[in-house]
Amino acid sequence: MKLEATTVDIGTSRPLVLLNTIDAAELGAHPIDRVRIEHAGQTTTGIVKRTDELVEAGTVGMTEPLHHVRGTVDVTLAGAPQSVRYVRKKLDDIELEAHELETIVRDIHENRLSDVELSAYVSAVYTNGLSLEETKHLTEAMTDVGKQLSWGHPVVADKHSIGGVAGNCVTPIIVSVVTAAGLTMPKTSSRAVTSPAGTADVMEVFCDVEFSIDEIESIVTETNGCLVWGGGVDLSPVDDEIIRAENPLSVDPAGQLIASVLSKKRSAGSTHVVIDIPYGEGAKVESLVAARELADDFKRVGTHLEVDVTCAITHGTDPIGRGVGPTLEARDVLAVLEGDGPESLRLKSVRLADMLLEHCGVDASATDILESGRALERFTRIVAAQGGDPVVESDDLEPGAESTTIRADRAGVATRVDNRQLCDLARRAGAPLDSRAGLVIHRRVTDSIETGDPLYTIHAETPAKLAEAERLAERLEPVRVRSTADALVERR
Known part of the structure; x- marks a missing residue:
């Protein structure tokens, strides 16, 4: 026609x-x-x-x-592309061969799949999972269709958290510490998938995060590191298309997660990587057994790709920082670098930074680098190199003006702070698209609470989104308060 x-x-x-x-x-x-x-x-x-x-x-x-x-x-x-047949095969829970996964990845990259077909692929992987061999082949295929960076150093450090824990923005602190110790750490990060803020969303509060490869190389040459969005430089670009399909469903299946993370690391030229795997009630991984299995699979796929991977299995039952959402997490990050901020965020950042330094063979103390101010100085250099304001202070970062504080309706003890519910509330308030939306958490597990004490504050940029979050808060209990006697029974 x-x-x-x-x-x-x-x-x-x-x-x-x-x-x-x-x-x-x-x-x-x-x-x-x-x-x-x-x-x-x-x-x-x-x-x-x-x-x-x-x-x-x-x-x-x-x-x-x-x-x-x-x-x-x-x-x-x-006719439909061949990859549609392979998606249907995966829907039938049949293991895919390497060439079949390569075809799916290539067709996603070349926009040959419709949104419905891409969603079917995500659903198939979520429902039926990926074998270790499938994960290896998928990771290789996702790496091969994008660009790959090379830094000319025998050791290039990197870190990734699988997410699922509110306020877990340790990455900017770790990058600042590790690069101040002399290591190269070109950190490329994704935007939020199921959380209210990814590292790229948080860093965008301070500076630009989208750069060309030449610009990234210039920033790293100047500062030893960077904190940029990986999707802007065509590193494993299929990952960003898959994330786009995962977002509405709020799913992040294990095999796809491993392929997503390690294809980005391989493409970014990383040689030594620490993977943070939080586990616990309300986290993405709920049991220690599942966390260990995921860690083993990360290491096996890393070995297959010639990337030296080690994993930190961390408690994910409590939020890490006080803020949830881009601006509120950025404020916590800067406060820690300034020598203050949430103690839990500082401790986890130090632990993971020390682990990465040791993994890379560097004899240095993350605590010393942080307390000396060297990490803050390095962070401001990275922010300036990425076009941001190097003199911004944590107090300058204001959350959304529309806010409400949820208070305790009884006295007792906080027996649970639910990460998933907190993230749902922050997203309903507008995060991460509204960068100043989110939550401030006032209580942690085991805290004693009196009637009327603040539990958490919701911030939004518009009255309508605040009202939406308030309606959701009425149906949820992200901070669970029980009497002292009931709390003892619950612990048993």
Whole structure:
């Protein structure tokens, strides 16, 4: 069918082709079918979206990835890519071969899968899991389709936390300590998947996080490190597409998690990596046994990729910092670097930094580097190199002005602080998209509480989102308060 190509902007990164219902019916094209588009001696493929209004009969609308297509084009039906068969195979809980995973990854990278098909892949992995061999092959495939950095150093440090714990923003502190000790640590981070703030979201409070590879190399040359968004430099770019599909479902299956983390580390040129695996009630990993199994799989896949991986299995039943959300976590980070801040955040940062220094063969004390002010000085250098204000102080970082404090309706003891519920509340308040939204946590497990004591404060940027969070708070109990007698029974 001969049609005239016209550009349309409907805010999508997918290669959608808008067909008028009349033309689609004549062609026999249904929603999410593929069509082959021949133009100027070239052939491309698009995913069908039918419409009565956005394009007229006789024309075909090209979304942003296909804006290069112009003039009269020949549109014919095309079959689904081979990867759709492999996704269906995984839905049937059949183990995939290396070439099948490579095909899925390549088709995701080249935008050949529709949103529905990509969601089906995520659902298949979440429901049926990935074997260790599948995880190895997937990690290699995700690494190979993107760019890869090389630093020319025998030791390049890195760290990652699998998340699931509120206020767990230790990474900027660790990078500051480790680079101040002389190691190279080009930290590339993802944005939030299921949490109210990823490291990239927190760092964006201070400075830019999106840079070209040449710019990153310049920053690292100047400061020994960086804290940037990995998706901005095409490192394992398929990971960002998969995260986009995981976000609405708030899922992060173990095999995909390992492939996501280690493909980024391999692409970033990291040689020595510490993985933080928090476990406990309300964390992503709820049992010590599951945490150990995940750690073993991280190490096995790391060995396969020639990346030296060690894992820290940490308690994840309590929030780490006081703040939850980009600005509130940024405030905690800077306060720790200034010599104050939440003690739990400082202790965990020091422990992981010491572990990474030892793993890289450096004889230095994270506590000494932090207390001497060298870590703060290095952090401000990194912020300045990334276009931020190096003289900002923790008190300058203000959360959203719309706020409410939830108070205890009884006296007793805090027997549980639920990370998942806290994260749900912070997201409902607007985090991470609203950088100043989130929570401040006032109580920890075992704290004694009187009636009327503040438990946590919700911050939002708009009254509507604060009201949404308040309605959710009425149904949840993120800080559980029990009488002293009931608390003793609960512990037993």
